[in-house]
Amino acid sequence: MDGKKLEYKGEEALMELERLTMNADEVQEELLKEIVTRNGDTEYLSKYLRGSKDVSTFKNRVPVISYSGIQPYIKRVANGEDSSLVSGHTIVEMLCSSGTSNGEPKLMPSIAEDLDRRTFLYNLVMPVVNQYIPGLDEGKAMFLNFVKAEMSTPCGLPARAVLTSYYKSKHYRGRPRNVPFLDYTSPDQTVLCEDSNQSMYCQLLAGLVFRHQVLRVGAVFASAFLRAISFLEKNWVKMCNDIRKGKLDASITDPECQLAMSSIITPPNPGLADEIEEICGGSSWKGILCRLWPKAKYIEAVVTGSMAQYIPSLEYYSDKKLPLFSPMYASTESFFGVNLRPLDDPSEVSFTLLPNMCYYEFIPLGENSWSLDEETEVPSNELVSLLQVKLGCYYELVVTTFAGLCRYRIGDVLQVTGFYNKAPQFKFICRRNVALSLDNDKTSEEDLHKSITVAKKLLEPHNVILLEYTSFADTSSVPGHYVLYWEIGHNKSKIANSSLDEVLKECCISVEEELDYTYRRCRSHDKAIGPLEIRLVKPGTFEALMDFYISQGGSINQYKTPRCINSKAALKLLESNVKGCFLSPRDPIWIP
Template sequence: MSLPSYDPNDNEAGIKLLEELTTNADLVQQQVLEEILTTNSDTEYLSSFLNGHSDKQLFKTKLPIVDYQDIQPYIERIAHGDKSHIISAKPITELLTSSGTSGGKPKMMPSTAEELDRKTFFYNLLVPVLNKYVEGLEHGKGMYLLFVKPEIRTSSGLMARPVLTSYYKSSNFRKRPFNRYNVFTSPDETILCPDTKQSMYCQLLCGLVQRHEVLRVGAVFASALLRAIKFLEDFWRDLCSDIRSGRLSDWIADGGCREALSCVLKKPNPELADAIERECGGGGSWEGIIRRMWPRTKLVEVIVTGSMAQYISTLEFYSGGLPLVSTMYASSECYFGINFKPLSKPCDVSYTLIPNMAYFEFLPLLNDRDRDYCNGQVVKSQAVDLVDVKLGRYYELVVTTFTGGLDFLITWLYRFRVGDILMVTGFHNKAPQFRFVQRRNVVLSIDTDKTNEEDLLNAMNRAKLLLHPLGLLLTDYTSYADTSSIPGHYVLFWELTHDSSKPNLLVRDSLDSCLMEECCWSVEESLDSVYRRCRRKDKSIGPLEIRVVRCGTFDALMDLCVSRGSSLNQYKTPRCIKSDEALHILDSRVVARFFSPTTPSWEPTPLD
């Protein structure tokens, strides 16, 4: 079995291919699993369970469904240089780092040289779907703001890097076949610039110079596009100055950026600089700034599902009514599905899983109608196949990824719990469509960070030790992701009380600003490396805030939850607040606010 070949510029052929894949979803899935098991049956991991066999039923009954912790020892052996066929029959060429974490470090997924072909195939399938609904995209460019992340080299010499960094640095991206959808305003050199500030400045400058050619504006995540708007708000004067003079600012030191901009910023353009200045410096609202700055834009393409849904209202404000298009569902582990109705409202977005991308299974949630899907338990050992899921039900996604022949490439994971909770919303032919509900156990997320309840609790336990010299005790806490400003930041609500030695002293009067700021920093320092990278390197998350609330606040929060149907006997304080009404109760009782005074430590380091 090999990847189907077709001309990526032939929209009709692309749509036909998608129809064939979804119509024959069951057959394609069986072929995928057979290829995976046949190719890798002699690997150490598979043979320990299947003893060289490749039977589907044996696979279902003998091979366990695993989390990252279960396979981490195998991956660490690869990272340290073990070249035996541990989990793959093909040589491992790099490790893809996930935004999910384990023990404070990013997860690592082994990958091969062929994987990039599958990603390219997937990206090419997005084109005919979008062209089907939006006419004329071939007559202009896309201003997509894309960035690379830091890389590390393991002790074995393998590179470990995020999946998109791997793709952008590959020849598949840099030598992508001519396709009008792949024509960007940003030269590759600006995308590959390791300094995020220089990269952002140069990409925005290119987009402004070519503003009348831009038909699509976007980034991978909604948070990244909003950071770009905030960057434009802070640097429009500098950008106008460069455009007016036809000369790139001296502080741009990256050689690739300077060389690329010499081909874009060819001569002074005072008329364009005046137009940008009128829009940005007129003193009016920035509502609709995307449409005003790039007047021919037909859509804004960003992921606005999952944790990114919190940015929808802000994007709608800046976009001026342009459609918010979320085209794809993917992760470091695998590229999963495509939005076949790209112009649907963000709240209605569903993804059709493409059956030749991996072998998909689904763990049904026992309490799939519970409000808190993350706490829904799954039915043990009853994973169902792709074509057997039921409309309206909630499932946790399980993937088995593969290689099979030179045309295939994907990380090798066998019955791996991705951690995503999905709801079945319909079917396209035989392939189910899913709405992304949320990540399992994740309580806070601003950008690519994913903080779970255990990580938050551990950070709380470390920080609250600093309160003891003041005679203060942390009696309860909760949190929420504040995205009302750019960048967003974590907010912790703390209810404090005095110990028995100081019963009559008001909490507010005994708070020490320096020590409370140290508490904020201590929490940040205790969170995982992805969060700390976003804070220190990417600047995509703002300083963590602690809001101290008066005594009795969490009793009021419990009263609200009970009045809305929660059981008093089973009530637990929600560790992340989603309800506006609950947030109002907390905010109305705040007596003091403190922010982290500095960024936490972070350095990309090789594995030990």
């Protein structure tokens, strides 16, 4: 593989995209050959390949694994043993997963070349978007990016979030400053500040100063962007004072932030401060994004999967005037694909998997068999390649990387929605095993989201909106039951408490009515599951939950509210903020 191709930008990047997708089968086979050649003599692979460098031997002998299958080797590298345990190239860092899917961050080996691959995918995004939304080179982007404080493994390898790795790399910090698409409102020093509150303050302040030049706004995930809006609601008065006086608020003590922001807010600009004060001090924040950044053309943030919950809030703050763009599909283990149709409705978003990122294989799944346990053995002959997937079918993603992951189950359930040249396009459905289960029921994250989407419509006539939710399977009583933690907000007039109580009970049964046949049978016929419960929590609870996970080693960039909670500490936090409990008033309808 020609490493230089990973550095292509602009039209060159689009040409490379065409080449890769037109030759997806050849690119994938060559990539696997290269991985086997490089890594075949590692301790991990050699016990299966036994000296062979043939890809057919790899496919026949190397097992499909979850994290537990590779973790002992990763721990040994982290403790100081040679990279050759898993990779033919030097492992330069360990990347930490967000840790919110199963409660504990995982360490993933990474080699220097991985940054080239991630950068290639980043460099594709703007050329793709520019085909649909021209003129983006005539202004700035207000993207809110954050780093997380690093840790080290026992042998001294950096252990950090994948986005922290990227923002601290030469690829990001050494990017050309004369490229319009890379002109951000946030100075690098504010992005690299490890104090998330100071970083957030300075990045939003810079975004306000350049408000008339901003053409696109966003963050990596919708949750982070909405947290920024909440932060702005609480701090815009101080920011206006900074702009009016040309002096940074005393709460910003980071020297690098102080230095970077001094040139942005100097000289004083009372006129700009008055503009912002009039907008933010209005009676409603509906459409606030369009008023603060009147030239913005879209919001860039991941709004697929569990992030779909945030679409109504984003639409509220943009008054549905700004398209929502989910740019790419990526994970800590590897970056995978790009959204080639940026203006698609979020519910229709698909990602084209790029064949030069890693070697892809897929476990075929039935439409309703998404709960395959990660420790269940998967025979090698059941896997299909990137070019063998079929339109409309569901699969679990398996990858092999240069850094040492071999036939590794990512845990994502995908559906094939189409093809771009020869490369399949996939819709992200859900995370495997992020589900509620008490008996024979298996409720996926997607099923839960769909059910809650229907139920929350009962709130709308009362000017009440669902801001956030999570869940867990409560087995402290018999029978066990599903518990939903809901945080709600009031748009205008407040609904009377007695009326709200009845509405929330109806929301409970509405959720149950939308869940699948097995759940409803267990509830209504077998009586193996008790009535679903909504526990209403105090305002700000889910921000506190986010703070908790970040304090446990998560990253603000990668944080996604876990839709099913397993952590005892997180549950304790939620329970301490419960202000009301509501049970489903009747059994859901079940027809044999």
